Amino acid sequence: MAGRALDERAWTLLIAGIILLGVTYSLLGPVPSPQPPVPVSSVPRLDPAMIPLVTGEEPIDVLFIKSGCPVCHAIPGIQGADGRVGPKLVLGTTGPQRLADPRYRGRARTVRGYIVESVLEPGAYVVSGYPDRTMPGWYGQKLSAEAMGRMAAYLEALAEDS
Numbered sequence: 001m002a003g004r005a006l007d008e009r010a011w012t013l014l015i016a017g018i019i020l021l022g023v024t025y026s027l028l029g030p031v032p033s034p035q036p037p038v039p040v041s042s043v044p045r046l047d048p049a050m051i052p053l054v055t056g057e058e059p060i061d062v063l064f065i066k067s068g069c070p071v072c073h074a075i076p077g078i079q080g081a082d083g084r085v086g087p088k089l090v091l092g093t094t095g096p097q098r099l100a101d102p103r104y105r106g107r108a109r110t111v112r113g114y115i116v117e118s119v120l121e122p123g124a125y126v127v128s129g130y131p132d133r134t135m136p137g138w139y140g141q142k143l144s145a146e147a148m149g150r151m152a153a154y155l156e157a158l159a160e161d162s
């Protein structure tokens with residue numbers, strides 16, 4: 001009889017101990033960090049560390065996709081490229097319009113040059129109706145000259161109705 005009473009006390013103590021441990025642990029445990037505030041604008045920001053170097057030997061769609069352009073641009077012929085942050089890339093149509101715009105202060109004289117300038121120096125001319133300082137400014141460090149040349153040739157051949 002005495003043995004059983006002792007047994008019960010031991011169990012009670014053990015359970016109390018476990019509960020106490022649990023409570024202590026939950027008090028000491030990591031305080032959940034507050035949720036970050038919802039961003040005011042939902043403009044995507046690309047982390048340059050997440051964009052690999054593009055050599056220029058990749059197939060053309062891989063070139064664009066690896067560089068992250070489809071996140072912000074619609075590019076006819078490139079699967080999944082339907083971004084809306086920047087203009088649709090149909091430079092065969094829009095390129096000559098940009099160069100003829102009296103607001104254009106860049107140095108390009110050809111559509112090809114305008115495309116390269118737009119990618120390497122996005123602030124040189126900001127397409128009206130679209131946000132400045134949104135297109136990343138670090139593509140010059142990520143794209144080889146060959147990659148840039150192939151992308152520009154592709155974009156130059158795209159017209160509005162393509």
Ligand code: HEC
Nearest residue numbers: 067068069072085086087094118122125126127130134135
């Ligand atoms: C984070 C969003 C974003 C990414 C990523 C991005 N762009 Fe842009 N791009 C923009 C915005 C916004 C504009 C319009 C404002 C401006 O002219 O800077 C623009 C403008 C352009 C223009 C000028 C278009 C015109 O109609 O005159 C070209 C060309 C261009 N981007 C090419 C590219 C290429 C190629 C890539 C990938 C290597 C790329 N962009 C990646 C946001 C982006």
